[in-house]
Structures are given as C-alpha cells and as structure tokens.
Amino acid sequence: MPAMPERTDAPTAEPAATGAPVAAGRNLLFLREEELRLAQDLLFFGYRDFTAGADQILAELGMGRAHHRVLHFVGRRPGITVGALLGILGITKQSLARVLTPLVEEEYVHQATGRSDRRQRLLSLTPKGQALERRLFERQREWVMRAYREAGPTAVEGFRRVMHGLMGPEARAQLEWLERPKG
Amino acid sequence: MPAMPERTDAPTAEPAATGAPVAAGRNLLFLREEELRLAQDLLFFGYRDFTAGADQILAELGMGRAHHRVLHFVGRRPGITVGALLGILGITKQSLARVLTPLVEEEYVHQATGRSDRRQRLLSLTPKGQALERRLFERQREWVMRAYREAGPTAVEGFRRVMHGLMGPEARAQLEWLERPKG
DNA sequence: CTGGTTTGGTCAGCGTCATTGACACATTTT
DNA sequence: AAAATGTGTCAATGACGCTGACCAAACCAG
Numbered sequence: 001m002p003a004m005p006e007r008t009d010a011p012t013a014e015p016a017a018t019g020a021p022v023a024a025g026r027n028l029l030f031l032r033e034e035e036l037r038l039a040q041d042l043l044f045f046g047y048r049d050f051t052a053g054a055d056q057i058l059a060e061l062g063m064g065r066a067h068h069r070v071l072h073f074v075g076r077r078p079g080i081t082v083g084a085l086l087g088i089l090g091i092t093k094q095s096l097a098r099v100l101t102p103l104v105e106e107e108y109v110h111q112a113t114g115r116s117d118r119r120q121r122l123l124s125l126t127p128k129g130q131a132l133e134r135r136l137f138e139r140q141r142e143w144v145m146r147a148y149r150e151a152g153p154t155a156v157e158g159f160r161r162v163m164h165g166l167m168g169p170e171a172r173a174q175l176e177w178l179e180r181p182k183g
Numbered sequence: 184m185p186a187m188p189e190r191t192d193a194p195t196a197e198p199a200a201t202g203a204p205v206a207a208g209r210n211l212l213f214l215r216e217e218e219l220r221l222a223q224d225l226l227f228f229g230y231r232d233f234t235a236g237a238d239q240i241l242a243e244l245g246m247g248r249a250h251h252r253v254l255h256f257v258g259r260r261p262g263i264t265v266g267a268l269l270g271i272l273g274i275t276k277q278s279l280a281r282v283l284t285p286l287v288e289e290e291y292v293h294q295a296t297g298r299s300d301r302r303q304r305l306l307s308l309t310p311k312g313q314a315l316e317r318r319l320f321e322r323q324r325e326w327v328m329r330a331y332r333e334a335g336p337t338a339v340e341g342f343r344r345v346m347h348g349l350m351g352p353e354a355r356a357q358l359e360w361l362e363r364p365k366g
Numbered sequence: 367c368t369g370g371t372t373t374g375g376t377c378a379g380c381g382t383c384a385t386t387g388a389c390a391c392a393t394t395t396t
Numbered sequence: 397a398a399a400a401t402g403t404g405t406c407a408a409t410g411a412c413g414c415t416g417a418c419c420a421a422a423c424c425a426g
Binding site for chain 2: 372373374375376377
Binding site for chain 1: 216219220221222223224225226227228229230231232233235252255259273320323324326327328329330331332333334335337338339340341342343344345346347348349350351354357358361362
C-alpha cells in the first residue's frame with residue numbers, strides 16, 4: 001500500500017468558498033471552520049478505529065457489528081423487550097430479526113416470556129453470550145483505556161460532555177434509561 | 184473469556200454516577216467498567232446522530248455516506264490522488280469506484296491528469312461539488328457547534344484529545360497529512 | 367528499447383445491514 | 397367481540413463493503 005499520500009501538488013488555486021475578501025472577521029470564521037472540519041475527521045477516524053478491534057473478532061465468528069450491538073445492549077439491560085431494543089437501535093424489526101434470530105438459535109441470547117405481559121419476549125444473555133460480549137468488551141476496553149490514559153481525566157470528562165452533546169433528545173432519553181439503576 | 188464479576192444485576196446496586204463513595208478495589212473496577220460501557224454508548228449514539236443530518240440531505244439526492252466522505256476528503260485536499268484517497272478511506276478501489284464514478288459523471292468531482300505523473304488522476308471538487316459539500320458541512324456544523332457550546336471550550340479540547348487517542352497510528356499519520364498546510 | 371511495476375479502471379459475484387410492505391398470530395385492552 | 401399491541405416472518409430492494417481477475421496507460425530500471 002502507498003505508505004503515504006504523495007504531495008502531488010494541487011492544480012486548483014483553492015477558490016475561497018464564497019470569494020470574500022480577507023478580513024479579520026473572516027479569519028475567525030475560517031479558524032472556526034477548520035476546527036469543525038477537524039471534528040469531522042476525528043469522528044470518522046476515531047469511530048472507525050474504535051470499532052475495528054471488535055469487528056475483527058466478530059468476523060471470525062461470521063458476525064457483524066449489528067450482532068455486537070445486540071449483545072451490548074441486551075447485556076446492559078437484561079430482560080429488555082424486543083420493542084425497547086428496537087427503540088434503542090433505531091432500526092426496523094425486520095433488520096433486528098436477521099441478527100437476533102441467529103443469536104437466539106446459536107444460544108447467545110435467551111428469550112423469556114414476559115410475566116406481566118406474555119406477548120413480550122424478555123431478552124438476556126446466555127453464559128455463552130456473556131462470554132462473547134465480554135470478549136468484545138475487553139478488546140474495546142483496552143483501546144479506549146489507552147486513549148483515556150493518553151488524554152488524561154480532564155479530557156475524558158470533556159469527551160463525554162461533547163459526545164453527549166452530539167446526541168439528539170431521543171438518544172439522550174435512551175441513554176438515561178440505559179444508565180438507570182435497576183429496581 | 185475471563186470469568187469476570189457477573190455483571191447481570193450487580194447485587195450491590197449503587198452505581199450512582201457521582202464519583203467514588205466506597206473505596207473498595209472491586210468497586211473501583213466496577214466503576215471503571217461502567218465508565219467504559221458509557222463510552223461505548225456515547226460513541227454509538229453520538230456518531231449516529233452526528234451523521235444523521237447529512238444522511239438526510241444525501242438521501243434526497245440518492246447518495247449515501249460514502250459519497251459524503253469522498254466529497255469531504257477531496258474538498259479537504261484538492262488535488263488528492265485516487266491512491267491517497269483510498270488510503271484515507273481504507274476501502275478497496277472497487278468500493279471507491281462505485282461512488283466516485285457517479286460523482287465524476289454527475290460533475291461533483293473533477294479529475295485532472297497529473298503533470299509529474301500522468302497516470303495519476305488528481306481529484307478536486309467542481310463548483311457543484313463544492314456547493315453540496317458546503318451544504319452537508321453546514322448541517323453538521325450546526326450540530327457540532329451546539330454540542331461544543333453546551334460542553335464548553337475545555338470539554339472540546341478534551342474531546343479532541345480522546346478522539347485522537349482512539350485513532351490508530353495509520354489514522355494519526357493520515358490526519359496529520361490532512362491538516363498539513365498547503366504550499 | 368524492453369520488460370516489470372505502479373496507477374487506475376472495470377467486470378462479476380458475494381456478504382452485511384439497513385429499508386419497505388404485507389401478513390400472521392397470540393395476547394391484552396377496550 | 398372487536399381493536400390495539402408485541403412479535404415474527406416472507407419477499408424485494410438498496411447502500412456499501414469485500415475478493416478475484418484482468419486490462420491499459422505510464423513510468424522506471426536494466
């Protein structure tokens with residue numbers, strides 16, 4: 001692979017976005033823009049590399065990221081209903097079924113009939129599912145811990161605040177529910 | 184698969200997010216784990232909602248996230264070669280072609296033959312491409328700025344540090360190249 | 367100049383993960 | 397009894413990755 005992109009020089013003279021004359025205010029705007037382009041880059045690269053480790057394990061088992069998400073959220077809220085899981089994942093039940101059905105058949109996930117409402121299927125991880133989820137978790141844990149250590153505790157707090165800010169109202173409510181202590 | 188503390192319902196249900204109440208070794212480990220599960224959640228929800236706005240615009244044009252990434256990185260480094268773009272995106276040329284060819288045909292992206300090496304195709308955005316990229320950028324800018332404002336400048340710096348830490352060495356080198364001043 | 371490598375393009379096929387629409391079934395609610 | 401809800405399933409579609417194979421143009425080294 002090409003070790004690094006070679007500096008092939010740009011043909012274009014980089015026509016300034018809206019052709020505005022150089023001014024002090026424009027400079028601030030420019031910096032602001034670069035700041036945000038950097039955020040885009042960071043999110044792209046960071047998220048990609050964050051998931052890469054788990055993806056590798058999953059691929060060996062013939063699974064994908066969708067399986068991981070199910071394992072993760074079912075592990076986080078054992079006894080979650082199918083409907084609640086759909087709400088968190090933000091996908092259709094057909095999409096979920098393609099992943100959940102095999103996970104149940106291969107005994108990673110257990111389904112129990114709801115006691116108050118017997119239409120519900122309460123999902124939880126089997127020991128086999130817990131083991132896989134843990135393996136995936138540990139892989140990502142190493143990766144995230146490395147980043148946390150490099151960045152320091154203050155940065156970690158800032159990271160959390162910004163990521164939370166990137167979430168919409170729906171996701172915020174769901175996150176709150178996820179973190180809610182049981183009982 | 185480490186036989187770890189069964190996380191399915193910790194009997195000591197006191198995961199109050201607020202700091203360290205009881206200082207037991209096991210407790211610290213528990214908090215550490217919750218911390219990381221939170222990071223997983225934040226990255227999942229945050230990244231999803233970060234991309235949602237642009238995805239909507241793209242869908243109206245019959246495009247997807249892959250198109251956006253090409254527009255973004257070509258816009259960031261006008262004159263970039265196909266090979267360099269492949270390296271940044273981390274995909275195969277067949278995958279890139281499916282997205283790049285239509286973008287060129289519909290005149291969002293311009294290809295110029297390299298002068299020093301005429302095998303190379305130097306990519307840049309046409310005015311049409313610049314307009315679309317800007318539209319997508321503005322949508323994400325609003326979203327990110329909101330998060331930045333909510334979180335504050337210190338948090339933003341921390342966010343950047345952690346996201347950078349989540350990147351692998353390759354991505355770090357590529358980010359450096361992307362940010363390198365032209366000329 | 368010739369032969370090997372690099373850059374890029376393309377065909378053909380496959381897998382994952384999402385979508386929509388339609389329908390079925392059990393159970394709960396009205 | 398009828399309606400609404402929770403879940404499952406069939407069929408078709410699309411976006412976005414992948415591999416393997418092969419080709420052409422251009423560059424580069426002997």
